[in-house]
Amino acid sequence: MTREIAVVAFAQTDHRRTSEEFSEVEMLMPVLHDVLAQTGLKTADIGFTCSGSSDYLAGRAFSFTLALDGVGAWPPISESHVEMDGAWALYEAWTKLLTGDADTALVYSYGKSSPGSVRDVLTRQLDPYYVAPLWPDSVALAALQAQALIDAGDTDEPALAAVAARSRSDASANPHAQLRDPVSQGEYLVRPLRTGDCPPIGDGAAAVILAAGDRARDLCERPAWIRGIDHRIEAHGLGVRDLTDSPSARLAAEKAGAFERPVDTAELHAPFTSQEVVLRKALRLGDDVRVNPSGGALAAHPIMAAGLIRIGEAAARVHRGESDRALGHATSGPCLQQNLVAVLEGDPR
Amino acid sequence: MPDVLKAPLVVEFPFTRSLGPVQSAFLTGLRERVVLGVRTGGDDGRVLVPPVEYDPVTAEELHDLVEVAPTGTVTTWAWNPAPRRGQPLSTPFAWVLVRLDGADTALLHALDAPGPDAVHTGLRVRVRWAAERVGAITDIACFEPYDGEAVQLKGNTGQFENPVTGIVAPARLDYTYSPGRAQSAYIHALGDRRMVAERCPSCRKVYVPPRGACPTCGVATAEQVEVGPRGTVTTFCIVNIKAKNLDIEVPYVYGHIALDGADLALHGRIAGIPYDQVRMGLRVEAVWTEGSRYPDHYRPTGEPDAEYDTYKELL
Ligand SMILES: [Zn+2]
Secondary structure (H helix, E strand, C coil): CCCCEEEEEEEECCCECCCCCCCHHHHHHHHHHHHHHHHCCCHHHCCEEEEECCHHHHCCCCHHHHHHHHCCCCCCCCEEEECCCHHHHHHHHHHHHHHCCCCEEEEEEEEECCCCCHHHHHHHHCCCCCCHHHCCCHHHHHHHHHHHHHHCCCCCHHHHHHHHHHHHHHHHHCCCCCCCCCCCCCCEEEECEEHHHCCCCCEEEEEEEEEEHHHHHHHCCCCEEEEEEEEEECCCCHHHCCCCCCHHHHHHHHHCCCCCCCCCEEECCCCCHHHHHHHHHHCCCCCCCEECCCCHHHCCCCCCCHHHHHHHHHHHHHHCCCCCEEEEEEEECCCCCEEEEEEEECCCC | CCCCCCEEEEEEEEEEEECCHHHHHHHHHHHCCCEEEEECCCCCCCEECCCCCECCCCCCECCEEEEECCEEEEEEEEEECCCCCCCCCCCCEEEEEEEECCCCCCEEEEECCCCHHHCCCCCEEEEEECCCCCCCHHHEEEEEECCCCCCCCCCCCCCCCCCCCEEEEEEEEEEEECCCHHHHHHHHHHHCCCEEEEECCCCCCEECCCCCECCCCCCECCEEEEECCEEEEEEEEEECCCCCCCCCCCCEEEEEEEECCCCCCEEEEECCCCHHHCCCCCEEEEECCCCCCCCCEEEECCCCCCCHHHHHHHC
């Protein structure tokens, strides 16, 4: 790696159960203005723009092209889109900056889950031959993983409830979170997962600005340098995988250099309580690591943005001097199928 | 702000998918009440069920099909108290991963059981076949608890008469769509037979229909401006193929229309004139039919054609 690249700004919406009064671009635009204002940059100053979203969530075809209206893409800008969480858009932008083609990048993502039934929408990402025809919803698949963890002795329902309680209680300090107070664990949604073990369904958006080298130092008092970033995927067949482990998260962390030195903070994209158990094990996070001080995905889960928000939250803690070395993680697919890990560091103080 | 507009939106497709040789053999086997796995190469030689075309570890192409039993063991489960549309059973059931006897990996399906207390990891189960089978994963209706004898296999290697070569997988998603602030205001005004655009506060361009943002400046539009109802045809095409469920005779003309006062053309059908007489620069006006909340089409006003210079930026 020849270029130093950092997250220099991060912004997000307040995440809410519904944003029906706004179109996607109307929801997104204030976040874009916020993140640009933090750096003083204008759209024309940005070298590369990359976004992540999925039209299936709101059922609106080509919503990502409409969302581009909020960027101000005329005269034409250098731009790309991934049908994935914005964390993967950040990865693409990072590679673009590495090549030297650009010195700054705007990364954004958004998800509006409120118009549809997201548990059913997510079945459409599954194997279309053997799995999708059964319509196994996202909670059901997470529940199969949770039961496997319970059977293996890796967790139990009280431990899962503790993850839920800690996340919502930490979110009380996060004005953007959707659930900011302890919620009851509630009834089984799909046993062994109760409503409290599941993420809130909601709408939201996030944006990040990346910059290289001295440009980053100009734009941010304490840039969050990306020391490493990597993403790995596992077999798509659930029955082929060991659901109690995440070899892809571990490998991504290793390639990102996460194991070279301990991190003090980790923002994990674990939409279900049981998935935090898997990730803590795979990423070798000890009890001394501050996990999800933002409240994590259990407090706000705008799909397609929640992974980018993990990296943004980790970076923001570095910006504020609350972390010196933080891990940001994003996931995609059922039962933590695909995982991205970024290691962020601040300059010594 | 006017009331938020909402409307049901159903997105529905029948996905037609072709099958690879391994998938074809597996799904044809289900039609014939035979479960096949595929053996991976190398020393470990694992049997994957459901079988896949390529080894998930080595990416090697696979083809060595082996019959496995319709009986097996639950490796993990989850009790679903409220079945959703499309799922295998309409009464509460358990989602299960089942490792069939003779297989090394597990298959996802539903287990019909009286309640969660009747299900545990390690439970012995067997396939309950669907009465009508077509060569699809749903040919397995579900699994059911089974504590009987092992089933004798015939050593089927995936050779069948009339193998299935594809599946049709219907997919339907239901949404409640809301168009957002700017488009809601536009649609509300259309109901009153007014066309209300929005002006960019930065570049002053007037957009209709407004989408809430100026795509040039990336800022919110908010100032409302009434435009039309007359405008100029900037470009057009002649449609010769009848669209499904559309009650319009072909050929007809679909055009870009720059409404007076707008800086962006919108599109609409042009009628009230023979299709081969529509031209660039033709002056038209919106026509609402009785009770309609939006213009049905645009028709000539009878004014002289607009000069090219007046609309050349709006093509
Ligand atoms: Zn403008």
